[in-house]
Amino acid sequence: MIFHRILGLLLVLLSGTMMVCFSEQLFFPLLLMLLALVGVSGRFQFRLSRERRIILYLVLALFFQAVRRVSAYFHFGVSGFFFYTFFYFIGLYFLTLETLEFFFFPRRLPATLVIFGTLVMCSAGNIYATERQDFLYQAFALSFVTLAALFFATSSREALRSPFSNSRSFWRTLTLVFILLTSFLTGQQIRKYREVISRAFIERLARMETFGPGFSATARLGSVMDLRYRLREASPVLRVYSQRRPGYLRGRAYEEYRRSEWGSVASRRDLSALTGVRTPAGRNFFAIRKTAGKNLLTFDIWPAPQVEEGMFAPLYTVYVLAPVNVLEVDDHSIFDAGELIGGFNYTDYVSPEPLPENLTPEQRQRLLSVPESLDPAVRELARDIFQGTRTVKEKVAAVERYFHTHYRYHPGISVPLGEDPLNYFLLKRPAAHCEYFASGATVLLRLAGVPSRYVVGFLVEERNQLGGYWVARTKDAHAWAEALSEENYWLTVEATPPEGLPRERTVNQAVVLLESISFYLQRVQVFLRAEFVFWMKSFREHLKVSGQKISSVIANRSVAGLASMLLLVVIFRLLWKRRKPDVHRHLQHLLRKVERSLLWRQQRRHHAETLHQFAARLRGVSLRGYDSQRIAEWLEAYARVRYKGEIKLESLQQLTQQLRTTRTSWWKPTK
Amino acid sequence: MSRVGSEIRAMWAWSLYVWRYRLTDGGKTVLLAISCAGMAAAVSLEIPLYHLFLSLMFFYGFSWLASSLFQPRVKVYGSFPEKAMEKVSFQVNFTLENLSRRPAYDVGLGFFGLPGAFRLKDEDVLVPFLPARGRARLQVTVVPGQRGWYQIPDALVYTSFPFHLRRTGEVFHRVGTVTVWPFFHPLRLVSLPLRSRHQPGGLAFGASCGDSPEYIGNREYRPGDPTRRIDFRSWARLARPVVREYQEEYYCRVGLVLDAFVGPRRHRRSFPELEAAVSLTAAVAEATCYGEYVVDLFAAGADIYTFRAGRSIGQFEQILDILACLQGCHQDPLEKILPLLAEELSRMSAVIFIFLQWNQLRRSLVRIAEEAGCLTRVVLIRATRPTEKRMISGQEVIELTPEQVLTGQVEKI
Structure with a gap:
């Protein structure tokens, strides 16, 4: 059994040496290593039950936390290579536990020794490693695994009888050599290509995390396409309860095209909640427009929990009921609220009739401006398209007809290097996707003297029969144009050929069911969060303040802190003793x-x-x-x-x- | 959906099986270490933690591969004994025969899912080296902790080579069933009232002593007497059937009545009084069966067993078998068996009652036995010590606590 314990000792020595190497702190790790050396013989034993051992470990954790708070190491900066001193103390803590195992187990050491060792290794490895340090760490890791393998191999009584006899040792050694060799080579390769791997990994994560492209302050041509085809196509983004088909839900509107991307210089203003209106708890009413029609339609919109930016609404939205205090609205009646929590619903009240919009001369000018990079041939093209048209409606119909008859829809477009995408699209007529059609229509209408803008959002056509709501998925992301009529009404311009439009589709019933369940859970979650969010906030604040107070007391008055810790231990010890009946x-x-x-x-x-x-x-x-x-x-x-x-x-x-x-x-x- | 549910359940059961039985402590530790290192390494590749993660991953992976390659082809001979005594460890010797042309390493027998009453003294007993086509002996020490009848699950023949992380193997060896008799301390029956009584059922032999078959006289025929004993001459002379009577037909026949009423809403197994009563009954049965008595009637719980037809040899084992499987009754069994018991008692010389309760019903049972001409001995097992002596028909009720019985403080009754 002594052989097994010596292997355990070597594990502790390895962990301790690594701590010394990477932290440049010698005293405490060395002390623990010496202690392990004393305990290896098994002569000095403390018999504690499992529960008491766990309590001891917890007390030690508190002790290390207290030491971390009061130590000079913490106050006067880090002298080693550790990211955080916190990890140094975690490493020391687990090294202590590793050492204590020698005093709790007189014979065979438990497998937890390896777990503690691993945690020491994890704590010590929190370094931005240079080439040499990386190599050193790898050497430590390989040695650790070698020792762990031998430690486990000698853990059974029978194995100890003949640890190095016959062909068994040969095969065992061979396996170990394979392990070390493969680990070494793979580690080297990862180190060589770690930047490539990191980038690929981070990009993948970024794609999974956000639904942002297309709905930010600028819209690159192709960003909606990314959302539709490159990300999780079928993920529901919005769920809408409404009496009628929601159709176009606007996310962003832009009026300025520059360097193949749309941007907006529209002014934004904060809207305060309407007073004197009875609303559900935690929700407020906002008036988007001054004029309101009759028989307003309601659209109850439930964004997916991942959608934390942007609010969606149909054209002519008049009021919004949302769980926020302030709403931000721009000149295009696009509204947003930074404080809106992902997954929380809001309600849009929409006028069924078009509402007039009075634009200032500056706004009208911006909506008529054409890009500087526009090819003069495009003006001739516009002249041809709008020949014989007088009203805005006729011009809209002409531009739609032009794109529907002369273009094909294709997801993606390859623009030759050096060409402006919009010029290339309008003059060479390649197959393209919605963003190009919407951009082309906007520019052509402007050339015809019609104020127009480029809009991105979702075209919602799919209905979940089981849940009784409409669903917008990532693949329903869309771009279109809006043109201002002579009566100052905004008209939707759909220039994309019909085959490229998001349409109603049949979804597998199992998927419908699963999505309904998931949505139901989301609603429950929203309910719970809405109920408890304020309570939680206040509680957290309270806790934070208390925690800060306590930690400041411990940190600033180190002696008092230590004394109180000791007092706690003594009280605990007294309570711990089973009281004998008198x-x-x-x-x-x-x-x-x-x-x-x-x-x-x-x-x-x-x-x-x-x-x-x-x-x-x-x-x-x-x-x-x-x-x-x-x-x-x-x-x-x-x-x-x-x-x-x-x-x-x-x-x-x-x-x-x-x-x-x-x-x-x-x-x-x-x- | 139900299919998906069953798939998930099956996967969960499989995972649980692998975690509990296929992975050793070392294997579990390495998997946990991989999880910790993986989580830490996932933060960034800028920190070198991935070396540790990779090393541990390859360590586990190659160990798994090696153990699969060295999976043993072994035949096992040996099985558990049919009978065992509670709390008395026994050793089982298994012989492992390697059927492969390659040697096998670190071969062990795994008794997974063993009933909770059984405990293996050493968890992993291994044969470090089993030569090709060779044999090796493997000794397993088992401690049965609770009486009963147990189906032992099939044993898995596995190898934990090379690093004792995983138990790999597919050969299952059928082990069988074990009856665990209750543990008892030997007992001396002092002054058990002796009174020979005629037994109309036939001959019986005591285990160690008995009476010689000596003619002692004639008596009137009683229903049940064998016809070959009829003394026809005497019948002719007296004009009524008369049989010859031999000494051997008179024997000190003992009845054992064990009370198994644990009361309502009590768990049948966690009732120390019952366990003590079972242990004491076993001790009394041993003292009677190997003494000058024959246990002719055994009432345990709601069942009555009579051993009249057979010879007394082997009765003790039969009683132990019954006691091994006896469970406590939530309803008083005496109410049910009292009429039948009263009828049987008339044929007994002596009756030993081992009660868990002391009430009117039990008092009346003892009185019935006495009225039937039986000499009685009443033992009452209660959790609390008696404050006063209980008497019935002029004799003292022996009151014992479970501790006294189970720790062997009772040497005689």
Whole structure:
């Protein structure tokens, strides 16, 4: 067994050496290593139950936390290579636990030694490693695995009888060599290509995390395409409860095209909640427009929890009911709220009739401006398209007809290097996707003197019959144009050929069911969060303040902090001891109880009277509620227990039980 | 959906099986270490933690591969004994025969899912080296902790080579069933009232002593007497059937009545009084069966067993078998068996009652036995010590606590 323990010691020495190497702190790791050396023989043992060991580990954790708070190491900066000093103390803590195992287990060491060792390695490895340090760490890791393998191989009694005999050792060694070799080579390769791997990994993560492209301050041509085809196509983004098909839900609108991307210089203003309107708890009412129509339609919109940016609404949205305090609205009636929590719903109130919009001359000018990079041939093209058209509606119809008849839809477009994408699209007429059609239509309409803008959002056509709501998925992301009519109404311009439009599709019933369940869970979650979010916030704040106070006390008054820790340990230790029943006290209590009862019956024990004498005197007396014979026997038994050596708990119990038998009926005096 | 549910359940059960039985402590530790290192390494590749993660991963992976390659082809001979005594460890010797042309390493027998009453003294007993086509002996020490009848699950023949991280193997060896008899301390029956009584059922032999078949006289025929004992001459002379009577037909026949009423809403197994009563009954049965008595009637719980037809040899084992499987009754069984018991008692010489309760029903049972001419002995097992002596028909009720019985403080009754 000593061989097994020596391997355990080597594991501790390895962990300790690594701590010294990477932290440049010698004292404490060295002390622990020496302690492990003392404990390897198994002579010094502390037998603790499992529960007590766990409690000890917790107390040690508190101790290390306290030391971290008060130590100079913390206050005067990090001298080693560790990212955070926190990890240094975690490493020390687990190294301590690793060492303590030698004192708790006299024979075979437990497998937890390897877990503790791993955690020390993890703590020590939190470094921005140079080439040399990386190599050193790899060497430590390989040594650690070698020792762990030998440690496990020698953990059984039989294995220890012949650890290095016959062909078994050969195969074992061969396996170990394979392990080390493969680990070494793979580690080297990862180190070589770590930047490439990191980038690929981070990009992948970034794609999974966000739904942002297309709905940010600028919209590159192709960003909506990314959302539609490159990310999780079928993920539901919005769920909408409405009486009618939601259709176009606007996310962002842009009026300025520059360098193949759309941007907006529209002014934004904060909207305060309407006062005097009764709303559900935690929600506020906002007026987006000054004029409101009649018979407003409601669109209850539930964004997916991942969608934390942007709010969506149909054109001519008048009011919004949302769980926010302030709403931000721009000139295009696009609104947003930074404080909106992902997954929380809001309600849009929409006018079914078009509402006029009065633009300032500056706004109108911006909506008519064409890109500087626009090819003069495009102007000629616009002239041809709009030839013979007079009204805005005719011009819109002409531009839609032009794109539908002369273009094909294709997800993606390859623009030659150096070409402006929009010029190339309008002049060479390649197959393209919605963003190009919307951009082309906007620019052509502007050339025809129609104020227009580029809009991105979702075209919602799919209905979940089971849940009774409409669903917008990532693949329903879309771009279109809006043109201002002569009556100052905004018209939707759909220039994308019909085959490229998001349309109603059949979804697998199982998917529908799963999505309904997931949505139901989201609603439950929203409900719970809405109910408890304020309480949680206040509680967290309270906790934070208290925690800061406590930690500042400990940090600033280190001695007081340590003393309080010690005091806590002492109190804990005192409480921990199983309290033994005080038999003497209990015995006295019993006698007092009996004497008090007898006093009620005019029987008092005199000062000089022994218990036996008192018992003899009681034998002939009538006692209401007591059998005098039995009470006398009880007193004698009491005297025997009390004055005959050590008082046992059993005797006490027996006396208590015997006392119960002395009682008789209250109305029946006995002799 | 139900299919998906069953798939998930099956996967969960499989994972649980692998975690509990296929992975050793070392294997579990390495998997946890891989998780910790993996989580830490996932933060960034800028920190060199991935070396540790990779090393641990390859360590586990190659160990798994090696153990699969060295999976043993072994035949096992040996099985558990049919009978065992509670709390008394026994050793089982298994012989492992390697059927492969390659040697096998670190071969062990795994008894997974062993009933909770059984405990293996050493968890992993291994044969470090099993030569090709060779044999090796493997000794397993088992401690049965609770009486009963147990189906032992099949044993898995596995190898934990090379680093004792995983138990790999597929060969299952059928082990069988074990009856665990209750543990008892030997007991001396002092002054058990002796009174020979005629037994109309036939001959019986005591285990160690008995009466010689000596002719002692004639008596009137009683229903049940064998016809070959009829003394026809005497019948002719007296004009009524008369049989010859031999000494051997008179024997001190003992009845054992064990009370198994644990009361309502009590768990049948966690009742120390019952366990003590079972242990005491076993001790009394041993003292009677190997003494000058024959246990002719045994009432345990709600069942009555009579051993009249057979010889007394082997009765003790039968009683132990019954006691091994006896469970506590939530309803008083005496109410049910009292009429039948009263009828049987008339044929007994003596009856030993082992009660867990003391009430009117039990008092009346003892009186019935006495009225039937049986001499009685009453033992009452209660958790609390008696405060006063209980008497019935002039004799004292022996009151014992479970501790007294189970720790062997009772040497005689």
